[in-house]
Amino acid sequence: MKLYTGPLSLFSAKVRIALAEKAIVPDEHVSVGWSLADRYLPHHPDVVRLNPRRKVPVLVDGDVVIWESTVICEYLEETRPEPPLLPRTPAERARCRTLEAFADEVFFAPLWDLIEESMYPAAEAGRDTKRLDAARARIDELHAELDGELSGREYLCDVYSVADIANLIMLTAAARMGAAPDPGRQHLTAWLGRVAARPAVARELDAMQRFAASRLSDVA
Numbered sequence: 750m751k752l753y754t755g756p757l758s759l760f761s762a763k764v765r766i767a768l769a770e771k772a773i774v775p776d777e778h779v780s781v782g783w784s785l786a787d788r789y790l791p792h793h794p795d796v797v798r799l800n801p802r803r804k805v806p807v808l809v810d811g812d813v814v815i816w817e818s819t820v821i822c823e824y825l826e827e828t829r830p831e832p833p834l835l836p837r838t839p840a841e842r843a844r845c846r847t848l849e850a851f852a853d854e855v856f857f858a859p860l861w862d863l864i865e866e867s868m869y870p871a872a873e874a875g876r877d878t879k880r881l882d883a884a885r886a887r888i889d890e891l892h893a894e895l896d897g898e899l900s901g902r903e904y905l906c907d908v909y910s911v912a913d914i915a916n917l918i919m920l921t922a923a924a925r926m927g928a929a930p931d932p933g934r935q936h937l938t939a940w941l942g943r944v945a946a947r948p949a950v951a952r953e954l955d956a957m958q959r960f961a962a963s964r965l966s967d968v969a
């Protein structure tokens with residue numbers, strides 16, 4: 750098995766955590782180049798060859814090539830089911846897939862605005878403060894939504910799952926850019942602590958934090 754990921758790529762982090770939870774160590778792990786100035790350019794030549802979208806993560810398992818983090822996690826679940834990262838019942842599995850999509854599509858949208866406006870260097874016209882404020886306000890609304898989903902629950906579904914991993918990664922990135930949940934969102938705050946304490950998650954968060962600290966110190 751060969752895995753291509755990006756050091757600060759949130760979708761890559763989801764896959765790295767899923768692999769670690771399943772104690773799967775790829776035979777080869779390629780961390781593609783990334784910089785604040787050039788982002789992922791030039792794309793890694795293998796990624797260009799393997800993925801028409803030129804994005805990471807990409808997983809190669811024998812003859813099988815998969816890109817899209819959600820599809821990679823589904824493939825891992827089907828080929829290496831233990832320990833499971835999807836609930837058992839159809840209803841909870843549907844909930845899990847919906848909440849994973851919430852992280853990747855709904856939460857990621859304002860998070861991307863935050864990343865572009867506070868992590869990447871400012872455009873010549875300066876920071877778009879309206880975009881930043883709107884992103885923070887939207888993230889707060891989405892925190893409230895997740896807090897409600899977690900009411901009376903230890904995890905987002907009836908077991909720890911890829912929905913927890915996907916959301917934890919997005920929320921941690923937002924928190925590191927100044928958009929942490931209000932501590933009054935008790936269910937969300939308790940869940941964040943619970944999921945971040947898992948060894949596979951803690952190791953990934955630590956590695957991303959150390960990489961970020963080494964590369965982002967000069968952000969204006």
Ligand SMILES: N[C@@H](CCC(=O)N[C@@H](CS)C(=O)NCC(=O)O)C(=O)O
Binds near residue numbers: 758759790804
């Ligand atoms: N929907 C894709 C998103 C993958 C994605 O956006 N990857 C980014 C890094 S987080 C990337 O490789 N970008 C390279 C580029 O756009 O040049 C997934 O879930 O895997």
